Amino acid sequence: MRFVGGSGIGRLARRLARDYDVYAPREVAGALVLQRLADGDPPAWNDHRLAEPLKSLWLQPGKILAQWTPQGPQPGPRPRPRAVFGAKQCDLRALTILDRVLRDHEHKEPAWCDARERNLVVAGDCTGACDSCFCTMLGGQPWPQAEFDLCLGPVEGGYLVEAGSARGEQLAAELEDARPATAEQVAARDRRRQEVLQRVRAQNERWRTVDPTDKTVEKNLRTRIWGKLAATCVECNACNLACPTCHCFLLFARQTPAGAVRVSLWDSCFHAGYARMAGGGTPRLQLTERFKNHYYHKFVSFPRNWGVTACSGCGRCVDACMGRIDKRQCLHRLETEWMPSEVLEEIV
Ligand code: SF4
Ligand code: SF4
Structure with missing residues (x-):
């Protein structure tokens, strides 16, 4: 050095x-x-x-x-x-x-x-x-x-x-x-x-959590808490665009004087049409489902597939959110407000 x-x-x-x-x-x-x-x-x-x-x-x-x-x-x-x-x-x-x-x-x-x-x-x-x-x-x-x-x-x-x-x-x-x-x-x-x-x-x-984030998110997948967490989300996509780890993109073609070009733009999983398939069907029509999917992807599926959590804790999504949604608070609430009875209610 x-x-x-x-x-x-x-x-x-x-x-x-x-x-x-x-x-x-x-x-x-x-x-x-x-x-x-x-x-x-x-x-x-x-x-x-x-x-x-x-x-x-x-x-x-x-x-x-x-x-x-x-x-x-x-x-x-x-x-x-x-x-x-x-x-x-x-x-x-x-x-x-x-x-x-x-x-x-x-x-x-x-x-x-x-x-x-x-x-x-x-x-x-x-x-x-x-x-x-x-x-x-x-x-x-x-x-x-x-x-x-x-x-x-x-x-x-x-x-x-x-x-x-x-x-x-x-x-x-x-x-x-x-x-x-x-x-x-x-x-x-x-x-x-x-x-x-x-x-x-x-x-x-004050946001300290005890359980690993993947367990905390996964045990809430069938609870109703997501509607409460997403209550102020206005689907502006700022959290995805500011995030250093979000990487979804979409491609489109454009004509220029020099010929056609293929361009890549950043995409966002908060868009209603993000997962739309041929024929118009989309598996996550409700915002609550898209909100939950954002957490599931970052904290459960990504680490299981790639061995690392898809969040570095930079806090940019916290600063960018016009709905004042704070990821730390969401993770804390997912852990502390989890009620097994709520899951049972959902299943019944
Ligand atoms: S805190 Fe995590 S999810 Fe939020 S912008 Fe940073 S890396 Fe992305
Ligand atoms: S920044 Fe906030 S309001 Fe905008 S899409 Fe993300 S969670 Fe929703």
Whole structure:
């Protein structure tokens, strides 16, 4: 691990701009989003996760997957590789979750695999937390553990820089004015990590659940609680679109002056027509059923199929929801309001 002074991060961004389009956090209308960094600008430090998920660069909505030209079908345009500053652990965990669906089996999504291979992640410790952050409720910790090339941990006078890949090792070795981190600096970073961990745990204490989330959701599949939990949902889909792990997409064709193109857009399981089949039938016509399915997929079927819960506890769905539905509260209510008699009533 190495230590670099504060200005070293600006030099790192300039070095990366030779090979990548560099993106970094910027505050726009009160929300932290990812924006392309102008050459020479140093990236700003973000205390906590951005409002925008990392998937907005990896799985860009509106992406052209294929085009038909007079010369025949061609793959869509291949963007320049991207380097991203400001990724936090909840987004890195989401990359692992999305890999399960889009990469780690025989039906690979080529654009995702290409982006995973070529894009570079400069992650950072959380030095603060949003009120909605709840990674600790799902066994997470507010500092990067994997899926990064470089990880920055602020300490007095600069940053500790940890490499997480061969590319990261090489970049760390090239950092000008960097020197080996001292034991005191590592200890200071670790103390701060523990402070943030305690803060996130404390703010979620009132939602604490005892049972694993898959058991909690599954035992409620035949109860009536879902209607109560979904009572204020207005089907705006914001929770799906803000979520770093939601990955459903739809395809459509469009005519352009250069020929027809096949475009991919983000989809949402809250749409009434989401699971509609040929002939018009849909298995989840009622909003309550779609709401329940969202929880079932994230906390029961996904971990059983892929070995990991499809939620990183980032809390973006909490912030985005105009119905003020809080996933932590829903999980807590599913556990604490479960009544075996209610299930029996349903069965009878
Ligand atoms: S479900 Fe909510 S908390 Fe979980 S990863 Fe998605 S946006 Fe974040
Ligand atoms: S963000 Fe809230 S209101 Fe909108 S679809 Fe999701 S749960 Fe419903």
